[in-house]
Amino acid sequence: MSDQSDTTTQPDPDTVPGIPDAESLEPTKRTIAILGANGDLAKRLLIPGLGEVVDAARDISLQIIGAARTPQPNEEWRATVRASLEDAGIGARTVDALVSTTEFIPTDASDPDELRALLDACTGSPILYIALPPSAGRKVAEALAQIDLPDDLLIAIEKPFGDDLADAQALNAALAEVVPEERLWRIDHFLGNATVLGMLGLRFGNRLLEAGWNAEQIEKVEILYDEELGLEGRAAFYDQTGALRDMLQSHLLMVLALTAMERPDAVTPTDVHDRIAEVLGAVRLWKDDPSTARRARYTEGRVGDRLFPSYVDEPDVDASRETETLAQLLLQVDTPRWQGVPFVLRSGKGIGDPRREVAMHFRRSAAPTGLDAPDGHADTVLRMSLKGGAVHLDLIVTGADDVDGLRRVELEADPGAATLSAYAQVLAGLLQENTLLSVRGDIAEQCWRIVTPVVTAWAAGETPLEEYEAGSAGPTDW
Numbered sequence: 001m002s003d004q005s006d007t008t009t010q011p012d013p014d015t016v017p018g019i020p021d022a023e024s025l026e027p028t029k030r031t032i033a034i035l036g037a038n039g040d041l042a043k044r045l046l047i048p049g050l051g052e053v054v055d056a057a058r059d060i061s062l063q064i065i066g067a068a069r070t071p072q073p074n075e076e077w078r079a080t081v082r083a084s085l086e087d088a089g090i091g092a093r094t095v096d097a098l099v100s101t102t103e104f105i106p107t108d109a110s111d112p113d114e115l116r117a118l119l120d121a122c123t124g125s126p127i128l129y130i131a132l133p134p135s136a137g138r139k140v141a142e143a144l145a146q147i148d149l150p151d152d153l154l155i156a157i158e159k160p161f162g163d164d165l166a167d168a169q170a171l172n173a174a175l176a177e178v179v180p181e182e183r184l185w186r187i188d189h190f191l192g193n194a195t196v197l198g199m200l201g202l203r204f205g206n207r208l209l210e211a212g213w214n215a216e217q218i219e220k221v222e223i224l225y226d227e228e229l230g231l232e233g234r235a236a237f238y239d240q241t242g243a244l245r246d247m248l249q250s251h252l253l254m255v256l257a258l259t260a261m262e263r264p265d266a267v268t269p270t271d272v273h274d275r276i277a278e279v280l281g282a283v284r285l286w287k288d289d290p291s292t293a294r295r296a297r298y299t300e301g302r303v304g305d306r307l308f309p310s311y312v313d314e315p316d317v318d319a320s321r322e323t324e325t326l327a328q329l330l331l332q333v334d335t336p337r338w339q340g341v342p343f344v345l346r347s348g349k350g351i352g353d354p355r356r357e358v359a360m361h362f363r364r365s366a367a368p369t370g371l372d373a374p375d376g377h378a379d380t381v382l383r384m385s386l387k388g389g390a391v392h393l394d395l396i397v398t399g400a401d402d403v404d405g406l407r408r409v410e411l412e413a414d415p416g417a418a419t420l421s422a423y424a425q426v427l428a429g430l431l432q433e434n435t436l437l438s439v440r441g442d443i444a445e446q447c448w449r450i451v452t453p454v455v456t457a458w459a460a461g462e463t464p465l466e467e468y469e470a471g472s473a474g475p476t477d478w
């Protein structure tokens with residue numbers, strides 16, 4: 001539990017969440033070479049995210065190089081970069097600057113000589129951005145280990161970090177041969193989510209909340225990220241990944257870490273990562289029982305005005321793989337702060353009216369008889385939206401005209417929209433060489449350790465794969 005008497009070491013609410021301020025980015029000349037540049041991620045998230053950072057920083061000088069095995073004419077690549085930036089609403093000046101300097105270099109990412117040539121083509125301080133499937137990351141690292149690398153090289157790698165715990169350990173070991181940890185960014189864009197970052201300020205900037213942030217006051221914690229989106233043409237990635245690996249093993253465990261960790265002395269990468277590693281090290285399945293984890297996939301249904309086919313009828317899906325589109329974990333956090341408190345993590349695709357929030361359910365107060373809460377739930381719920389960042393506090397009050405009748409009212413605090421998207425926030429950290437928003441290697445391994453018993457049980461068919469209609473709220477009896 002934190003030492004509340006020591007106000008000198010409290011994080012300064014003005015600097016929390018401690019993210020790199022885009023305005024203050026040093027005007028370093030950098031080149032980011034993207035391996036896997038022909039993928040959906042580069043076009044949809046990475047290039048727009050870089051555009052956002054450059055747009056906001058103005059003084060940053062960035063060159064983007066696209067790289068992939070299949071050759072692509074420069075003109076075609078430039079048109080792709082332009083469309084990707086313009087679709088994201090990036091300012092014309094930034095679009096022109098980035099398009100005028102970008103080029104495409106065909107590269108076999110497992111060939112040391114071709115990687116050498118790619119790095120030689122970088123006109124600025126090089127960043128090698130690995131946006132490839134997990135199995136390819138290790139091959140890149142092994143190829144890089146065979147060549148002399150520039151001292152100022154930074155490496156970024158997209159999640160999932162490996163396919164399982166052993167693979168993540170092997171990937172980390174291979175990357176450690178190439179660059180030290182402080183020059184390596186494991187990208188998880190949920191760390192750039194305003195709510196996740198804002199957790200430090202909300203928790204530790206309010207004594208009221210800090211005092212109640214424990215098992216004595218909290219009955220249950222829910223971390224939910226349901227989406228209306230379905231497969232969206234991503235079968236090649238998603239059908240081999242599923243909701244557990246895609247969303248819970250990575251993103252939602254990071255949200256849990258920020259929610260449950262102890263107070264860092266300062267908002268520095270080392271302090272924050274140490275607290276994250278410590279709390280994740282204490283996370284286990286509820287009663288160590290893999291059957292507390294549940295899985296399901298959607299069947300045909302209507303989400304808003306879109307008609308979804310059953311997941312198994314989506315293009316390129318292999319029905320025999322039993323890929324789940326919704327996963328739920330029930331976890332315990334074995335620290336003195338959280339003894340006995342269940343943490344529910346859940347994410348599903350094709351959900352109607354989706355909930356995306358962290359909900360802290362406070363224990364019921366012992367209201368005098370006759371002052372019962374209006375429903376069977378805990379008296380007070382603090383809900384932190386993971387889309388938009390608003391915080392809601394559901395309070396129980398006495399009705400104005402009815403002094404013994406209780407009712408629920410909602411207080412809302414909305415910090416307003418962040419300038420940078422979550423993805424861009426993480427990329428800003430990379431361009432500024434601040435690892436605060438990177439997933440440290442030991443943390444990535446902890447995340448795999450936590451889900452491994454579930455992965456094993458599901459692979460052995462020990463947990464039924466249930467079904468829910470697309471557009472519904474998902475299974476309701478869990």
Ligand SMILES: O=P(O)(O)OC[C@H]1O[C@@H](O)[C@H](O)[C@@H](O)[C@@H]1O
Nearest residue numbers: 159189227229238246247251422
């Ligand atoms: O809502 P956001 O910020 O796009 O994040 C959710 C996405 O996060 C990605 O990492 C997952 O691969 C997607 O499946 C998911 O839809």
